[in-house]
Amino acid sequence: MSKILIIEDDAEIAMLEKDYLEINGFETEIIADGKQAVAAILAHAYDLILLDVMLPGQNGYDICREVRGKTDVPILMVTARTESMDKIRGLGLGADDYIAKPFDPAELVARVKAHLARYERLAGSARKADLDDEIIVADLIIKRKSWKVYKAGQEIRFPNREFELLLFLAEHPNIVFSKDVLFEKIWGYDYSGDSATVTVHINRIREKLENDPANPEIIETVWGAGYRLNR
Template identity: 75%
Template sequence: MGRILIVEDDIEISMLERDYLEINGFEADIISDGSIAVQTALSGEYDLILLDLMLPGCNGYEICRELRDRIDIPILMVTARSESVDKIRGLGLGADDYIAKPFDPAELVARIKSHLNRYERLKGALKGGTAAVDDAIIIGDLKILPRSWKVYKGDEEIRLPNREFELLKFLAENADLVFSKEQLFEKIWGYEYVGDSATVTVHINRIREKIEEDPSKPHIIETVWGAGYRLNRQN
């Protein structure tokens, strides 16, 4: 079903995670030292990463930041820190999900399966579209290639993780229309995702940092106060 890398320094928790994953047909490896987690994760042998925040050697935030710029596989943060600011920071660094300890192992496995299934659907859509003509969406100097799963600003390619790309593509395909955070959350994350609409704001901010000339004064993705967000066809 897939191979999972568990980055966790609490032996009891890591063994519990591995046992439940193996019972459900996954392979799982455990690393307890954050300083070697990045190198191991980049080996290409894993389909998903379970990442604790508080680690010896290198904390989970630093690991997530480095990995997200280099690989697109799902990253799920598992941590005892449940404050909203920690969750928003983790999502802002590119984590796909945030699971607070203590957790129900069955829920953890369900969420892993959900993320892996979605990731496989995205890869399948990309693979299936490579032979077809890729009709670009042009917004100013921004070019979005829906089938190739690529974004260019001028001549420079911008790397977007899967959910950021999905969100940008959806807004671009529905340019000049306003969508609430709740509508975008339902469309991009779906009912199976355990989270809230604040996730949308985090991802919008990350996209703006990459595509706007001045993210503090966005012109491409506009906030419509009291209503939601709109991607402007002319900006």
């Protein structure tokens, strides 16, 4: 169930919003003071915020400015101030929408549902992108886009060739590749060197990633055949 924070000092309006949202299956919480609202937003997980502009303690614009960099949930500003500059100001501070008083409660609910659905789509896409970007092997996280590697939460620095070699093996787990094939894939035929370079880089990678480099479990040597990343 989505949880909505209603920040509104007019008790009648706050209860109207609460009643219509709860009828439509949302959980709600009401806060009437601006400063209390900031603390609540930063301390709790809300799915959407209905934010009045004129509040005691701290106005809605300042609240939006203060919390927007710390939460990406939708913020819908609710206010009687309908001038274009007021709307532009709210949207410029990071609000997602602007609802003018007096409002149709059904329209309010419809906008809340639309913004929640949009946020969930965007969040889902972001989660998928993060998952697609990451390869997890034991306690390792390999990030394709940023070329970063983490072991047990700690970042480990890799030169380009070492990272390319590790990434190639991680993208083709449980497959044995000969040193010649790995050399061709990572360095190419035109590179001045030979397949012994692969052994040197594998050993360096093991020193950084294996709990016991002398007895590797992640990148295994298959004698007479090559190397295999176990995943």
